[in-house]
Amino acid sequence: MVSPPSRLFSWRMLRAALLLLAVLVAVLLSVALGPPWMSLSALVDGAHSAGSADASVVVWQLRVPRAAVAVVAGGGLGVVGLLMQDTFRNPLAGPDLLGAGPGAALMMALTVVTGLGGAFVVGPLLTFAGALGGSLLVLLLSSRQRDPVRFAVVGAAVSAGLxxxxxxxxxxxxPMATDVLFRYVLGMLAGRTWTMAVPVFIGVGVLAVCSWSTLRPARR
Known part of the structure; x- marks a missing residue:
């Protein structure tokens, strides 16, 4: 028995609303919790810049940028995984198995160790080139593999090699470069500032525009 479209639409809207509510709760908890501990009144005063200067700095310069980067970057990674699975018609496709994550990590390591990682433009561009190169390598080696399992095996082998x-x-x-690299590889959000968040917002914004333009023809 097939459910009517209206019921399917309402169920999808309910799931989307619950997911949005869960994200909102997670963001509020990430802003409210963590050292230094702040009471609810101090947190509200800091959010309205009516409290002490320290509370305002903790809220707007430390915790809110961290939460914003987590939500935007996490959403971008989710969209990338969905686009990869849809493009390659493979439910196992993803940034890691496609070589994008390991390729970006390798190039990030090279740029930081060689001193190029401090450049605001050069570092991200080289990291993007590493992600693109890792993905092309996996696609080249698995161009004749139609089996999703074999595709995953090739991707895992390339990822291990990178x-x-x-x-x-x-x-x-x-030691300082090693600390930076471990933070990058593990995906740590500590110490994120608005300056660091701007490239993330720009990249995910471009991704959203490209994804929308790609999905629109499929809807017609």
Whole structure:
């Protein structure tokens, strides 16, 4: 028995509303919790800039940028995974198995260790080039593989091959560079500022526009 379209639409809207509510609760908890501990009244005063200067800095310069980057970057990664699965008609496709994540990590390690990672433009561009190169390598090696399992095996092999030199590069880096690289590889959000958040917002915005323009023809 097939459910009527109106019931399916209402169920999807309910799930979307529940998901949005869960994200909102998670954002509020991430802003409210964490060192230094703040009471609810101090948090509200800091949000309205009516309290102490320290409370305002903690809320608007430390916690809100961290939460904003987490939501925007996490949403962008989810969209990327969905687009990859839809493009390759493979439910196992994703940034890691496609080589994009390990390729970006390898190039990030090289840029930080060599000193190019401090450049605001050069570092992200080289990291993007590494992600693109890793993806092209997986696609080249699996161009004749129609089986999703074999595609995943090829992607895992390429990812392992890119991860090994990444670890080697990290091991020869300076202690400060190693700390930066571990933060990048593990996806840590500590110390995120509005300056660091701007490239994330721009990148996800471009991704959203491209995704919308790609999905529109499919809806017609």
């Amino acid at each position: 991860t090994a030199p990444t670890i080697a590069v990290i091991s020869v880096g300076a």
